[in-house]
Amino acid sequence: MVVKQETKSMTGNDAVSYAALFAKPDVIAAYPITPQTTIVENLSRFVDEGKLDAEFIIVESEHSALAACMGAAWSGVRTFTATSSQGLLYMAENVFWTGYGRLPIIMPVVNRCLAPGWNIWPDFQDSMAFRDAGWIQMYTKNNQEVFDTTLQAFKITESKDIALPSMPCLDGFVISHTTGQVDLPDPEDAFEFVGPYDDPVIELDVENPWAYGSMTGPDQYSKHRRDLMVAMERAKKKIVDVHKEFEERFGRSYGNGLVEPYGDDEADLTLVTLGTIGDEAHEAIDRLKAEGHNVNALRVRTFRPFPVEDIVEFAKKNHKLVVIDRAASFGHDGPLRIEVEAVLKRHNVDTSVSGKIMGLGGEDVPYSAIIDLVKKELKE
Amino acid sequence: MTEGPSLPILYPMEGVAGKTGEWRTFYPVLNPDLCIKCNICWKYCPDHAIYRADREKDEPISFDYDYCKGCGICAQECPKGAITMVPQGE
Numbered sequence: 001m002v003v004k005q006e007t008k009s010m011t012g013n014d015a016v017s018y019a020a021l022f023a024k025p026d027v028i029a030a031y032p033i034t035p036q037t038t039i040v041e042n043l044s045r046f047v048d049e050g051k052l053d054a055e056f057i058i059v060e061s062e063h064s065a066l067a068a069c070m071g072a073a074w075s076g077v078r079t080f081t082a083t084s085s086q087g088l089l090y091m092a093e094n095v096f097w098t099g100y101g102r103l104p105i106i107m108p109v110v111n112r113c114l115a116p117g118w119n120i121w122p123d124f125q126d127s128m129a130f131r132d133a134g135w136i137q138m139y140t141k142n143n144q145e146v147f148d149t150t151l152q153a154f155k156i157t158e159s160k161d162i163a164l165p166s167m168p169c170l171d172g173f174v175i176s177h178t179t180g181q182v183d184l185p186d187p188e189d190a191f192e193f194v195g196p197y198d199d200p201v202i203e204l205d206v207e208n209p210w211a212y213g214s215m216t217g218p219d220q221y222s223k224h225r226r227d228l229m230v231a232m233e234r235a236k237k238k239i240v241d242v243h244k245e246f247e248e249r250f251g252r253s254y255g256n257g258l259v260e261p262y263g264d265d266e267a268d269l270t271l272v273t274l275g276t277i278g279d280e281a282h283e284a285i286d287r288l289k290a291e292g293h294n295v296n297a298l299r300v301r302t303f304r305p306f307p308v309e310d311i312v313e314f315a316k317k318n319h320k321l322v323v324i325d326r327a328a329s330f331g332h333d334g335p336l337r338i339e340v341e342a343v344l345k346r347h348n349v350d351t352s353v354s355g356k357i358m359g360l361g362g363e364d365v366p367y368s369a370i371i372d373l374v375k376k377e378l379k380e
Numbered sequence: 381m382t383e384g385p386s387l388p389i390l391y392p393m394e395g396v397a398g399k400t401g402e403w404r405t406f407y408p409v410l411n412p413d414l415c416i417k418c419n420i421c422w423k424y425c426p427d428h429a430i431y432r433a434d435r436e437k438d439e440p441i442s443f444d445y446d447y448c449k450g451c452g453i454c455a456q457e458c459p460k461g462a463i464t465m466v467p468q469g470e
Binding site: 202 | 383385386387388389390391392396397
């Protein structure tokens, strides 16, 4: 049965903050950076007002923010932080420590491009730089999905059989600072969904002390990494299961949790997207269909683990994939396009793939630009 | 209880990083006649590579050469100059 929810008006950063508030983290350590800042402000206010019984650790940098969270995670408590762009880069060393160390930390990344030139607007260059850091990455399309995904992330990440940190990603400003509709459940219902963190992945034990991350030979090191690979594979099913459980309780879904198709199963052209461009693509498709074009879309919601099977199945039924990337792998192509092409080749699917890198540094990607791209691609 | 992930954890045990004594370029030698069994060297040794002196049995300190890295702190701290650092192979 779907629980009672109240429709509110709030920014994407507010939605993240409410998800964190409802999940009741024990420790929060975060450092403000545009466009993530209002998340930190909200959470520190919640703690100050006594709404959230968490240890809010004030730190002097992002490197320290994640280091403090790592310490908290080692002690076996629910841990939350958030960052953006240069801040994410500054904590880089610890991002890998957290992922490779399997620490269950939830860290929304409010996507912002990387300097130079100094620019606070969105693209995915920041989180894409951490594709291989061993974190679950889920890209969201609107304020509601940000709330829902952040809540789901706790449940996925903290499962002992997964133990992978989560990076829910939200486009800076387009989501973070834009007011939109969010259906909020009661805090009790939200917490009941997440559940307490009572079977920790790792826990401080003064009676049986351990050292973490000390000298490790090749045999043991490669065993850890292979275990991470297997956990990422398992995480696909976990994401689907948690997403389904969420749908049953709150009545909202995003495809199967890994990918979200839009439109008919089969079309002449399929737009493959990440983040808010996926939402804008819906408008483009509706208009193109009204003009008689046969187009559909597949939004990749979960980028790590990469939903290979879902993309292959969708591509098999379709004829031409056009991938829109909001980041570049300089010297090659957009990261999403590179990966889509690779999985189709590996699975002997001969659906053609093309793509375009759009929206860098906050360049607007309106439905009209997507329509122009589709019409050009349909002619080729 | 679900089985957890493969974690880079080590529990305290002797020689967890191997026989670190192999790293040594100097090794400590005790002159037992000078040792007053004060155990200052034992307290300072960063690698727990010194066995305590036993005053009741009149036994001086001794070294665990498997794990002594030859840092020379014991020789520096010994109030009686009873420990000498000697190059390996001599």
